[in-house]
C-alpha cells in the first residue's frame with residue numbers, strides 16, 4: 001500500500017513555504033501527496049492565527065474531519081502552524097481525534113513522529129531550528145521561497161506573530177547561499193527571500209552581515225534571474241538597502257512596505273516605530289533611486305482609538321502615495337497582544353465601513369496605474385498557465401504585476417518581452433513582442 005498525505009494550508013507565504021517543508025519530510029518518509037482528504041492516511045492542517053477569520057476557517061475544517069476519522073480510524077491528523085503553537089494541548093480537549101500538534105519552529109519533529117512514536121505535541125523552544133536545512137517539496141518549478149529569518153521581535157500591538165513564531169533568528173548565510181545555488185541548478189529562475197522582517201537579517205549572527213550584504217552575495221549566483229523579498233519593516237529600510245536595490249539588476253522593482261495607518265497617534269499606539277513623515281520619506285527615497293518601483297502595503301482599519309480624523313489621515317496617505325496594491329484588514333482582537341488592553345475599541349460596523357471605503361479608493365488607484373501600462377513593453381518571467389483562463393500563460397513583471405497572454409507552454413520559465421494590450425482590475429493582458 002502506498003501511504004498518502006494531504007496538507008491544507010491557511011495564512012501567509014511563510015505558512016505556504018512551511019507546508020512545502022512538511023511535504024518534503026513526508027515525501028522523504030515514503031508518502032505520496034494527494035489533493036483529497038478522503039484518500040489520505042495523514043492529514044496536516046497548517047494553521048494561521050493572524051485574524052479571527054483565519055482561525056474560524058481552521059476550526060470548521062477540523063470539525064469536518066471528525067466523520068472522516070470515524071470512517072477511517074487509521075487516519076492520522078496533525079495540526080501545525082500558529083494556532084497549534086498558541087493553543088497547544090487545548091486543541092485535544094475539543095478535538096480528541098487529533099493525533100499530533102507541532103509548532104512552526106518544530107517542523108523537524110515530524111521526521112520522528114511519522115516513523116511512529118507516542119509523541120503528541122512538539123511545541124517547545126527549538127534552539128537549533130534556524131540552522132537546519134529541511135527537505136522541501138516545492139509547489140512550482142520557476143519561483144521558489146527561501147527562508148532567511150524566523151520569528152519577530154517587533155511586538156506591534158495588534159500582532160500575534162511574536163507569540164507564535166518566537167524571537168527573531170537569522171539563518172546562517174552559507175545555508176541560504178547553498179539553497180539558492182541548488183535551486184538554480186534545479187532550474188528555478190526567481191527566488192523570494194522570506195521572513196517577518198527581512199531587513200533585520202544578520203543581527204544575531206556571529207559574522208558581520210546585513211540584509212544588503214546577503215542580497216549582494218546571492219546576486220552573484222549564476223543562473224538566478226530574479227530576486228524578491230518579503231516582508232520589510234519601514235523603520236529598517238536603510239539608505240544602504242535602497243542603493244543595493246538600485247544597483248543590483250536581479251532585484252525586482254517592487255517593495256511590500258506595510259504602513260498600517262496614516263495617523264501618527266495610531267502608529268505610536270501600534271508600536272510601529274515610525275511616523276507618517278518618516279514613512280513617506282523612505283518612499284520618496286525609494287522612488288528617487290528606482291523611479292519605476294512598485295510599492296504595495298498593508299492597512300488595518302478600526303485599530304482601538306482610531307477616530308474619523310485618524311482614518312482620514314490613512315485615506316490621505318493612500319491618495320498621496322498611490323500604491324500599486326494594498327492588503328487591507330479590519331482590526332481583529334488577538335490573544336496576548338497589547339492592543340487588547342487599549343481603550344476605545346471600534347465597533348464592527350465602523351471597521352467594515354472604513355475597510356470598504358479604503359478598498360474602493362484603492363481600486364480606482366490600481367486601475368489607473370494599470371491603465372498607464374497599456375502600450376508599454378515589459379519584461380516578464382513566464383510562470384505557468386493562467387489560473388483564471390487556462391488558454392493563456394501567465395507571468396509577472398519586475399514590478400510584480402500579473403500579465404496573461406497567449407503563448408507557447410514551452411516558454412514557462414523563460415523571460416520574455418510583452419506588450420501590454422489591455423489593463424484589467426487585477427492583471428494585465430498582453431502579447432508577445
Ligand code: 5AD
Nearest residue numbers: 158159258298299329330331332334
Ligand atoms: N488584525 C488585523 N490585521 C492584522 N494584521 C496583523 N495582525 C492583525 C490583526 N490583529 C495584518 C497587518 C500585517 C498583515 C500581515 O496582517 O496589516 O501587516
Ligand code: SF4
Nearest residue numbers: 011012048049050082
Ligand atoms: Fe503567517 Fe502570521 Fe498567520 Fe502565522 S499568524 S500563519 S506567521 S500570517
